[in-house]
Every structure is written in C-alpha cells, then in structure tokens.
Amino acid sequence: MSLLAVFAPHRTAAQVPRSGPAKSNRMKRKYALDRARAQASDVLAATGLVAADAMTLVEPKPNIPADLAFPIFAAAKSAGANPADFARRVADAVTLPADSLLGAVEAADGFVNIHFAPERFARAVLDDVFSADDAYGRDAGIGAEQTLVVEFSSPNIARKMHVGHLRTTVIGNSLRNILVALGYRVITDNHLGDWGTQFGSLLAAHALWGWPPQMETDPVEALVQIYARFHAAAEADPALRDLARQWFKRLESGDEAARATWKQLVKITLEEFDRTYQRLNITFDTTHGESFYEPMLESVVREAIDKGVARVEADGAVSVGFGEALPSYLLQKSDGATLYQTRDVATCLYRWHEYAPARNIYVVGQEQTLHFQQVFETVRRMGYPEIADRSVHISFGAVTDVGGQRFSMRRGTAIFLDEVLDEAVARARQTIGEKMAEGKTELSEAEQETTAEIIGIGAIIYNDLYQGPERGIRFDWDKLLSFEGNTALYIQYTHARCRSILRKADLSPLGRAGDFNAALLTTPEEQAVLKQLARLPHALREAGEKFLPALIAEWTYNLAREFARFYHEHPVLDAATPELRQARLGLVQAVGQGLRNGLALLGIRAPERM
RNA sequence: GCGCCUGUAGCUCAGCGGAUAGAGCGUUUGCCUCCGGAGCAAAAGGCCAGGGGUUCGAGUCCCUUCAGGCGCACCA
Numbered sequence: 096m097s098l099l100a101v102f103a104p105h106r107t108a109a110q111v112p113r114s115g116p117a118k119s120n121r122m123k124r125k126y127a128l129d130r131a132r133a134q135a136s137d138v139l140a141a142t143g144l145v146a147a148d149a150m151t152l153v154e155p156k157p158n159i160p161a162d163l164a165f166p167i168f169a170a171a172k173s174a175g176a177n178p179a180d181f182a183r184r185v186a187d188a189v190t191l192p193a194d195s196l197l198g199a200v201e202a203a204d205g206f207v208n209i210h211f212a213p214e215r216f217a218r219a220v221l222d223d224v225f226s227a228d229d230a231y232g233r234d235a236g237i238g239a240e241q242t243l244v245v246e247f248s249s250p251n252i253a254r255k256m257h258v259g260h261l262r263t264t265v266i267g268n269s270l271r272n273i274l275v276a277l278g279y280r281v282i283t284d285n286h287l288g289d290w291g292t293q294f295g296s297l298l299a300a301h302a303l304w305g306w307p308p309q310m311e312t313d314p315v316e317a318l319v320q321i322y323a324r325f326h327a328a329a330e331a332d333p334a335l336r337d338l339a340r341q342w343f344k345r346l347e348s349g350d351e352a353a354r355a356t357w358k359q360l361v362k363i364t365l366e367e368f369d370r371t372y373q374r375l376n377i378t379f380d381t382t383h384g385e386s387f388y389e390p391m392l393e394s395v396v397r398e399a400i401d402k403g404v405a406r407v408e409a410d411g412a413v414s415v416g417f418g419e420a421l422p423s424y425l426l427q428k429s430d431g432a433t434l435y436q437t438r439d440v441a442t443c444l445y446r447w448h449e450y451a452p453a454r455n456i457y458v459v460g461q462e463q464t465l466h467f468q469q470v471f472e473t474v475r476r477m478g479y480p481e482i483a484d485r486s487v488h489i490s491f492g493a494v495t496d497v498g499g500q501r502f503s504m505r506r507g508t509a510i511f512l513d514e515v516l517d518e519a520v521a522r523a524r525q526t527i528g529e530k531m532a533e534g535k536t537e538l539s540e541a542e543q544e545t546t547a548e549i550i551g552i553g554a555i556i557y558n559d560l561y562q563g564p565e566r567g568i569r570f571d572w573d574k575l576l577s578f579e580g581n582t583a584l585y586i587q588y589t590h591a592r593c594r595s596i597l598r599k600a601d602l603s604p605l606g607r608a609g610d611f612n613a614a615l616l617t618t619p620e621e622q623a624v625l626k627q628l629a630r631l632p633h634a635l636r637e638a639g640e641k642f643l644p645a646l647i648a649e650w651t652y653n654l655a656r657e658f659a660r661f662y663h664e665h666p667v668l669d670a671a672t673p674e675l676r677q678a679r680l681g682l683v684q685a686v687g688q689g690l691r692n693g694l695a696l697l698g699i700r701a702p703e704r705m
Numbered sequence: 706g707c708g709c710c711u712g713u714a715g716c717u718c719a720g721c722g723g724a725u726a727g728a729g730c731g732u733u734u735g736c737c738u739c740c741g742g743a744g745c746a747a748a749a750g751g752c753c754a755g756g757g758g759u760u761c762g763a764g765u766c767c768c769u770u771c772a773g774g775c776g777c778a779c780c781a
Contacts, residue, residue, distance in 0.1 A: 151723095159724065166723050168761055178761075204724070205761085251781080288781065385781090412779060421777090422708085428779040435781045462775050464709055492710070493775070501774095526743075535741065561729095562718055565710060567774060573730095574717070578743060580729040581718085588743050596740055637721085649719070652728085663736095663745045683740095705743085 126632040127219035131196040135163050135209050138197065142188035144181075145170045152209075161201075161208035162626070168205050178205035213622055214614035220629045221613045224685040232631035232692055235278030237639065242280045242450050245271050247458035248377075251288035252364045252384070253297055253318040256371060256512040258502060258570055259460075262491050265559045265698065267458040268377045269644035270489070272696045277639040282450060286442065287384030289361050291435075293322070295343025297360060298353055299335065300325035302342070314363045347389070374516055374552055376698055388441040392433045395441045396426055404476045415473055424469050439470045440477075447482035454485050456642070461490035461565070489642050492567030499569070510570065520551030522576045527705070536705065546705050550584055551576075553699040557583035560697050561648040581652050583699050586690055589655040590701045593687035596667055600680050611677040620661035624682060627657045628689050635696070644697060651693030658686045 132152055140147045155164040171181035182202035189200045196219060198212030224231045247267020250256045274281045300321045309317040329335040346353040396413055399405035405415045405426050413427035426437050446455050467488040475483035495501050502509045524547035530536045538546060558575050578584040634650040667683055670676035691701045
C-alpha cells in the first residue's frame with residue numbers, strides 16, 4: 096500500500112464531529128448558579144425596559160454586597176436616561192416569582208444588584224453536590240463525546256526526566272482530567288524522544304564497550320554515563336562521530352541487532368519513567384514516540400514536494416518557505432535524513448487520520464512556538480486546513496534557577512524529577528514527624544509513609560498549577576516545598592479537617608441534601624462557602640475552554656479558604672440546635688466533596704487524615 | 706533585525722471592558738479551657754513599567770517607547 100494513501104483525507108469534515116463549544120444548551124447540565132443567572136436574565140427582560148441581547152450579568156467584586164449585578168450603562172444610554180435613574184426604574188419594575196433563587200433586586204448607582212434567596216440557594220447548591228458526589232461540577236454536555244488528543248510530558252529515551260519536564264507533565268495531566276470531566280473523549284499521547292542521531296551514539300558506544308556494570312542496578316543512569324563517555328571520546332576522535340552515524344543508519348534501515356538494542360533502551364527507560372508517572376498518578380493512552388512515525392516520513396516529504404509546499408534545494412535538502420508570514424525551515428537534511436519537524440508534520444497528519452480530533456493539543460514549552468506554527472502551517476498548505484485549525488499549542492514559560500539561569504544537562508545543573516519528588520516527600524515526612532511529636536496528629540507508620548507521599552507530590556503538582564502557564568517559573572526549593580498559604584497542603588489539610596469532623600459526628604452517611612434542612616445555612620460565612628461551592632461548574636467549563644488548570648487550583652483554594660473562615664466562626668458539632676448541627680454537617684460534607692473533586696482535577700490526592 | 710511571551714504590593718502571583726485593584730510569602734499585632742493553630746483575624750505596603758488613544762467607564766482593548774525571557778534551516 097502506498098504510504099500516501101495513509102494520509103488521504105478519507106474522512107471528510109462533514110463526517111467529523113464539529114469542534115467548538117457545545118451547540119445545544121439542552122445538553123448542558125444546569126447547576127444552581129446557571130439557573131440563578133437565567134432567572135435573573137428572565138426577570139430583567141420581563142420588565143420590558145432592557146433588551147434581552149443587551150443583558151450582560153457580571154459577578155460583583157467581593158466588597159459589593161450582591162450576588163449578581165447588571166451594569167446598566169449601555170441600556171441607559173440607548174434609552175436616553177441617566178444611569179442611576181434608569182437602574183432604579185428597572186429595579187422597581189422587577190417582580191420575582193415565589194420560588195425564585197433570587198431574593199431581592201435593588202439599584203446601586205449604575206448597577207442593578209441582585210441578591211440570592213439564601214434558603215433556596217443553599218438548598219439548590221447542596222442538592223447539586225449531593226446528587227452528583229464525585230461527579231459534582233462535571234458537564235458531559237460540553238464535550239459531547241468529541242475526541243481530543245492531548246500530547247504532553249514527552250521525555251527523551253536514555254535520559255532522565257528533569258525539572259524541565261515537570262510543567263508539561265503536570266499541566267497536561269490536569270488538562271486531561273478537566274477535559275474528561277467535560278465529556279470529551281481524550282486520548283493522551285506521550286511523544287517520546289526515541290529517535291535521532293543520539294541513538295547512533297548509544298549503539299556505537301555499546302558496540303565498543305558493552306554496557307557498564309551499573310546497567311543492572313540503575314540502567315538509565317548507566318545510559319546517561321555511557322552517552323557522556325562516548326560524547327567525550329568523540330571530541331578527541333572524530334572517527335567516532337562517523338561510527339555513530341553509521342549505527343543510526345543501521346537502525347533506520349532496520350538492522351536487526353541495532354533494532355533489538357534500541358528496543359532494549361526504550362524498554363528500560365520507559366520502565367523507569369513509568370515508576371515516576373505512577374507516583375504522579377498519570378497514565379497515557381499511547382506512547383507513540385518519534386520512531387512510530389518513521390515509516391511515514393518519506394511519503395510526508397514527497398507529498399509536501401508534490402503539492403508544492405516544499406521544494407528541493409540544490410544540495411538536496413528539502414525546505415518549506417512561507418514568504419513573509421513565517422521563517423522557512425527544513426523538512427529533510429541534505430544527506431537525506433529527516434528532522435524533528437518532519438516527524439511532527441507526520442504526527443499531526445497521523446492524528447487527523449486516526450482520530451479526526453476536535454482538538455489536537457500540544458502541551459510543550461514556549462520555545463517551540465515557532466516550530467508549531469511552522470508545522471501547523473505546513474499541514475494547512477498540504478491541504479488539511481481542518482487539522483491545522485484544530486491544532487493548538489499550549490505553551491508555558493521555562494523553568495529557571497533562582498538566578499534566572501536555565502537548567503542545563505550539559506553544564507550539569509539539571510535537577511532530576513525523581514530528586515524533586517523524593518525531596519518533597521522527605522520534607523513532608525519530616526513535617527509529619529514534627530506534628531506527631533507535638534501530639535497534633537496520630538498516624539501509623541504506614542500512614543505516615545503514604546501521607547508523606549501524598550503531601551509531597553501534591554505540593555509539587557500544585558506549585559506548577561496554581562499560576563498561569565505563560566510566565567516562566569523560578570525553581571525555588573523553599574517556595575516549592577512550602578506548606579503554608581496557597582499550597583496543596585492547605586487544601587488537603589482543610590479536607591482532612593472536614594473528614595475529621597464527620598468522623599467525630601459519628602452519624603450514618605448523610606446521603607442526600609433532603610436529610611437535613613439546608614435552609615438553615617444563612618449566615619454570611621455559610622453563604623460564602625455555598626457560593627464558592629456553586630462556582631465549580633463554571634470554573635471547570637472555563638478551565639476547559641481556556642486550557643487553564645490554574646482556574647481549578649484557584650477555585651479549590653478559595654473553597655478551602657471560605658470554609659476555614661466559616662469553621663473558625665461557627666461550631667458544627669456543638670451547634671445551637673440538632674437541626675443546625677445536621678445542616679452544618681451537610682455543608683462540611685459537601686465542602687469535603689468539593690475539595691476532593693477540585694484536587695482530583697489537578698491530579699492531587701486528598702487524604703482522610705494527615 | 707524580525708516574531709512570540711512577560712512587566713500589578715519588598716518577593717511569588719490572581720484580576721472575564723464595570724463599583725473602593727486582590728491572595729500567598731515576608732513584616733507588625735491579636736486569637737489554642739473550644740469540632741485538627743499545617744489555622745483565623747487585623748495593620749502596614751500600589752502613579753497596575755512609561756507615554757498616547759478608543760470608551761459613559763481601561764490594570765484589562767488599540768498604538769508606541771522601555772525592560773526581561775525565548776525563538777528565528779541541516780539539534781530535539
């Protein structure tokens with residue numbers, strides 16, 4: 096079969112699920128806040144004073160005593176009225192149905208401020224949480240089973256993962272969780288660096304010296320060292336470079352011995368990577384490395400040339416030019432070898448053929464922005480605008496040391512990922528030891544170990560997710576392993592307290608919101624907790640739309656904060672009446688659920704006690 | 706030189722064209738007879754890099770200058 100046929104667009108756009116936001120509101124799950132907003136729009140429209148399409152509701156800042164606000168300036172202008180007067184007229188004209196989630200409407204300068212009815216709002220929110228539990232916040236209608244590909248992590252074979260791999264790994268995994276929660280069918284792919292001339296060096300080194308003894312105990316370290324040794328030797332003896340090239344050529348042409356050794360390298364390294372992924376609770380659907388696309392490269396290059404997208408230079412190299420739009424790049428070297436870019440063009444086309452994804456997402460550092468622009472544009476010009484349009488590069492800033500220097504393998508300044516995880520867990524274990532000594536917690540030996548792992552790993556993940564990806568981040572041990580303030584530990588700790596209260600209450604599972612009277616939860620602190628709880632669905636949708644896990648981190652942290660305020664202010668177990676105690680226990684359980692759901696979306700576990 | 710990203714409190718960062726710009730860390734100060742103090746509360750700290758513009762309204766949008774990071778063909 097011609098390899099060209101592989102890329103024939105046998106799926107037309109019409110057969111493919113359409114990308115973009117879900118088309119039908121009916122598909123979307125309606126949560127309390129959605130309903131409240133819809134009701135607010137309805138009652139404002141019913142006044143006849145405001146056109147429905149001119150209505151934008153905003154969430155007022157915390158210092159404004161209101162739950163929703165309608166800035167009336169634009170409407171006032173088109174009505175030719177003074178904003179403050181017009182706001183008053185609109186507010187006076189509003190009538191609320193008896194069962195509305197809204198409790199009061201008032202004018203405030205140029206705004207119409209809307210307050211929720213605390214009792215009905217409390218019931219609606221807790222009913223949402225208890226009817227969904229682990230699924231609270233999810234909205235399968237958004238993704239509606241559309242397929243997405245998310246590529247992330249993508250370390251190199253025969254190397255160790257280092258801090259530079261942290262961001263892509265952690266962001267990519269959380270993105271996957273978020274998109275799955277939104278009803279997408281997500282395919283995660285680890286685009287391993289398992290091909291290229293460096294494997295020629297490794298094969299040559301192996302042929303010359305055999306594997307070092309360390310291969311038995313720490314194989315990847317052994318590979319790193321033998322590679323460094325070969326590299327040094329080649330400096331002195333250029334003939335070794337040719338040897339490496341020959342070995343790579345043998346590998347490329349399918350030489351069985353070369354192939355077998357290479358496979359061994361891949362296997363050994365992947366086993367080590369898998370241990371790290373397991374600690375981070377990450378799995379991949381596919382681990383198509385660059386080698387996977389090797390058989391397709393020749394036809395990709397030929398197709399690009401045939402379609403006039405690429406051209407053969409005098410020296411035999413194949414280049415792609417974009418005129419003024421982008422710098423040109425090479426699809427094939429003058430010696431006939433392919434490049435990283437060639438494999439990415441093939442990858443992009445392969446995914447289109449295989450999955451026809453609504454989005455093809457690359458979680459890769461910002462230094463590759465131009466690379467992806469070139470790849471996507473090449474694919475577009477080759478006649479696949481659909482996949483080009485649907486491919487997105489989620490970029491993020493580089494990790495540098497405290498002095499702003501990038502980490503470098505060559506300079507020996509790289510910090511390995513496992514070191515980071517081990518250090519974080521060790522630090523957590525030490526802190527647990529201190530708390531034990533202070534008598535603040537009681538955990539068995541085994542619990543201490545698992546809890547230290549959960550806390551340490553959680554700290555690492557959260558440190559990378561709590562801020563947006565665009566900025567570069569400085570790798571600062573103290574900040575990374577800080578257990579105070581806006582950290583995973585604060586959230587985990589709050590969760591553990593929720594669970595502790597519920598254990599002490601010693602009641603049969605609360606079950607549904609109907610088992611207690613949520614309408615009793617009307618204090619400002621309780622309402623603040625409920626409101627934050629109610630915002631999860633919105634935060635999740637937005638995180639999915641913008642590919643921003645940071646929004647989930649922010650939501651979860653704020654829920655923990657609101658709960659801590661409530662908890663400090665109001666007794667739960669010793670509440671004034673049994674009914675109030677029961678209602679507050681319901682709130683505690685809902686918060687625990689919310690924190691757990693938020694952390695789960697980030698890829699962080701929530702311990703029962705710590 | 707061209708392109709992309711960033712510039713908000715001492716530090717690390719939120720901030721969707723709407724009201725008095727918010728957190729965490731650090732600093733100062735209160736709060737453990739009380740459901741876990743790994744917590745809560747309060748104070749101090751800002752010409753939102755500079756300059757123009759658009760708008761009823763700009764940290765947010767546009768233009769421009771400056772500063773930092775990254776990238777721009779035979780590595781990945």
